[in-house]
Amino acid sequence: MNKSLADMRRDYTRDGLSETSAPEEPFALFRQWFQEAVQAEQAPVEPNAMTLATVDEQGRPHCRVLLLKALDERGFTFFTNYDSDKGAQLAHSPFAAMTFFWPGLERQVRIEGQVEKVSAEESDAYFHVRPLGSRLGAWASPQSRVIRDRAELERLLAETEQRFLEQAPHCPPHWGGYRLVPERMEFWQGRPSRLHDRLDYRLTAGSWVRQRLAP
Incomplete structure (x- = not known):
């Protein structure tokens, strides 16, 4: 098995990333790459999937895969249970990193920064556009807690369905959004012979400074 893993490789030849074509600030480049990932013929099923650390x-x-649900000049927003393990970790250390990987385009974006809760109004607005099953699940699941078996989870869901039989579920107080406010964004474009392109943006004294990093 070790030999087969060592032999697993591919050469990246699709594109390049140069300072002359990259914008001075990173949000424009992220939006461009994200749209290209959405439109690509070999786009991933969920191009907004990212790993959060x-x-x-x-x-x-700790790392896990989540879905990006909003993006503006303030940062990158995702939603979760505030009482989950990740919620406890962010309460202790409000810094995180996220990584997007779009293999069809041979691209990766790494983002680092401070994390803040979004407003209750933002959480409530997003909660009410989720499918009904997802809204019920946010109430039913004690995320990250140990449960006995699948039957216990289904029992909790059934109790929640009964609770909201006569009314639509509202946003739980333990559920909502976080926004990662970026201080660093690195754009990686695969190139042949592992000599990849890496453009690194760092927020310095209120302005973005762009640098090229060795692969």
Whole structure:
């Protein structure tokens, strides 16, 4: 198995990334790449999927895949259960990193920064456009807690369905959005012979500074 893993490789030849074609600030480039990922013939099923990394009280990192649900000049927004493990980790250390990977385009974007809760109004607005099953699930699931088996989860869901039989579920107080406010964004474009292009944007004294990093 070790030999087969060592032999797994591909050469990246699709595109390049140069300073002459990249904007001075990173949000424009992210939006361009994201739209190209959505439109690409080999686009991933969920181009807004990203890996979110947080750190617990012992300094141990934790990663999981989430979906980006909003983007504006303030930052990158995702939604979750505030009582989950990731919620506890962000309460302890409000810094995180997220990574987007679009293999069909041979591209990756890394984003680092401070995380803040979005307003209750923003969380409520997004909650009410979710499918009914997802809204019920936000109430039913004690996210990250140990449960006995699948039957227990289905029982919790059934109880929640009964609770909201006569009314639409509203946004739970333990559920809502976080916004990662970027301080660093790195754009990676695969190139042949592992000599990839890496453009790194860092927020310095209120302005974005762009640099090229060695692969």
